[in-house]
Amino acid sequence: MGRKVFYISDGTAITAEVFGHAVLSQFPIEFEQTTIPFVETLTKAEEVKQKLNDCFITTGERPLVFHSIVNPEIRAIIYSSEALDYDFLNTFVAPLEQQLGVKAEPRIHRTHSIDNAAYNDRIDAIHYAMDNDDGISLKNLDRADVILVGVSRCGKTPSSLYLSMQFGIKAANYPFIAEDMDNLKLPSELKAHKKKIFGLTIDPMRLHEIRNQRLEGSTYASLRQCRMEVKEVEMMFKKERIPFLNTTYHSVEEIATKILSETGLERKMF
Amino acid sequence: MGRKVFYISDGTAITAEVFGHAVLSQFPIEFEQTTIPFVETLTKAEEVKQKLNDCFITTGERPLVFHSIVNPEIRAIIYSSEALDYDFLNTFVAPLEQQLGVKAEPRIHRTHSIDNAAYNDRIDAIHYAMDNDDGISLKNLDRADVILVGVSRCGKTPSSLYLSMQFGIKAANYPFIAEDMDNLKLPSELKAHKKKIFGLTIDPMRLHEIRNQRLEGSTYASLRQCRMEVKEVEMMFKKERIPFLNTTYHSVEEIATKILSETGLERKMF
Structure with missing residues (x-):
């Protein structure tokens, strides 16, 4: 049984998977991976938080969470769990805002959209x-x-x-x-x-x-x-x-x- | 003409593209994007560095580089250019090494491999x-x-x-x-x-x-x-x-x- 990993998103979670998979593939160990897409409501976010906390209690290890959650309220709920968060979107958005002199306008479903x-x-x-x-x-x-x-x-x-x-x-x-x-x-x-x-x-x-x-x-x-x-x-x-x-x-x-x-x-x- | 962005990798650059695209899609502006995959030799890395520096001179703006370069020597050459580097692999590998108590063993072409x-x-x-x-x-x-x-x-x-x-x-x-x-x-x-x-x-x-x-x-x-x-x-x-x-x-x-x-x-x- 490898370390538990969750890919979580308010969208498809494909980007979270690709990102987490690329990072974790650098490690020579096994992971047990679960993807939870479409966490679009606060209720669903609370359920996911509970799941992460349960996982911590059961395994004694804090699960790893790779996420690409755009909605700040939903993100806050996931953050408040016992899991370790790796948030690649926000890690890079702040320095880019400064460089570009433009505020990010996070919108859900923009990555994989049909709007083009x-x-x-x-x-x-x-x-x-x-x-x-x-x-x-x-x-x-x-x-x-x-x-x-x-x-x-x-x-x-x-x-x-x-x-x-x-x-x-x-x-x-x-x-x-x-x-x-x-x-x-x-x-x-x-x-x-x-x-x-x-x-x-x-x-x-x-x-x-x-x-x-x-x-x-x-x-x-x-x-x-x-x-x-x-x-x-x-x-x-x-x-x-x-x-x-x-x-x-x-x-x-x-x-x-x-x-x-x-x-x-x-x-x-x- | 939007800000110049380069996706660079010693592999396929697909992960660098997916990652950069997800981050940049949060911004309501245009980018001019170029992908440079398979930067597998120091000579090729020097050429890419030159290209990035030329881009800075021509546009007067430091180009953005999203990369997933596994080889440290090649990475160092890209880092030494005038571009702004956003390195999602290394940003997350160090904290994960600490959490997991395991050293990363970066290997090229592991993300998209046929070894499974x-x-x-x-x-x-x-x-x-x-x-x-x-x-x-x-x-x-x-x-x-x-x-x-x-x-x-x-x-x-x-x-x-x-x-x-x-x-x-x-x-x-x-x-x-x-x-x-x-x-x-x-x-x-x-x-x-x-x-x-x-x-x-x-x-x-x-x-x-x-x-x-x-x-x-x-x-x-x-x-x-x-x-x-x-x-x-x-x-x-x-x-x-x-x-x-x-x-x-x-x-x-x-x-x-x-x-x-x-x-x-x-x-x-x-």
Whole structure:
């Protein structure tokens, strides 16, 4: 049983989670984490305070609280509990007010709001990624910001979706399949958009593991097949001078940001 | 031209962006934002320092830097620039070390790493959401954590994908279409999993706007059609006692976290 940690917010608590998780991941110990979002009323705040105090009594240790509570009355109630508060919003807001010469105007739900034109672009990008996944359609490539290509299960789909969700980037993706391998080349529809093409590759052993989880014992999943496909596709990337990235040791966050970094595409924020 | 802000990291810089964006969104002014990820070498750090100093000279204002740099040598170089540093990692790591009685072991790329079993579950959840989007398949509903239902373009797809990407939740989704409306009921395949069903609805006017962007002037997009579909579906939700949420004024972050909050599904962290 690790130390108890609570992520608390009067909004989604996503920011509190991201913040707390980043800080706690620096420590080589286990934590037991609970998220409490939408603490929007004083009654709810009192319930949470009680929960924190109970936790202290039960465990004998003060629970850690990472929060991003905008409402000052609700924040005061959480502060008055036995928990240890780590309040990243207010820690930085005061020095920034001084620097900027502007008073903060805390408003709930501003971080993840739909009050900006960019939000529609983001939803468009998500639908675009869905509609242009896995080579389903090659008709809309003129609207793509980037076109990811590679063998089946090398990470194209999660990367395309992450690019759309997090950064509002329109990413299409196209798979090279077993039947293509004898004479592998870029389809003419893709060739017309070559500047947008970015390749993904993966170590054959890892690909074999991933495909085996999906279709155990199949030719598709065999190490021999994985080796052959990866070799053919990497050769083609080099011949066509398509920039590419090996996804084996990278999370979708890392893959997506490396793609943006190498292509120079702008990261939008929501 | 707003005040210049830089998000800098030796990793993806996603955490620096989320953190800085949350803090700055409290201020009613414009910022001009630049993200510089993967500052992994001293040479690159010196280049970034030069860029920050140039920015100070050009604008006459010290740029703001939000960073999550784990490597101390690289951090020192950024600190030595003319920029104003807001370092949320280190601000909180020292007090936490004292509280926990454990030294932090900063390691790069720990926040968004694939070094945990949960990462595979997350990728599975993303593929699940793709394969079970828009009623494509009703065969895998026994594996779903939640099944989102509602009219076309009420927010099911982005919400399903966000649930999978951010929280590792397996979300299927199913649309009620115009042809269903005369005698609207839950298909028997869904009825078998009724406890997992969660409804989404939307204001007809907003639905009309969204559909018009897609198919302007169509019957599908007409306000009359939108009103009728929303009314029928909401009536069915009530009759079947399906919990539901109006998405009109909510971002995908808010919709997804509200669904988790109301269904009691666990939020995983990656």
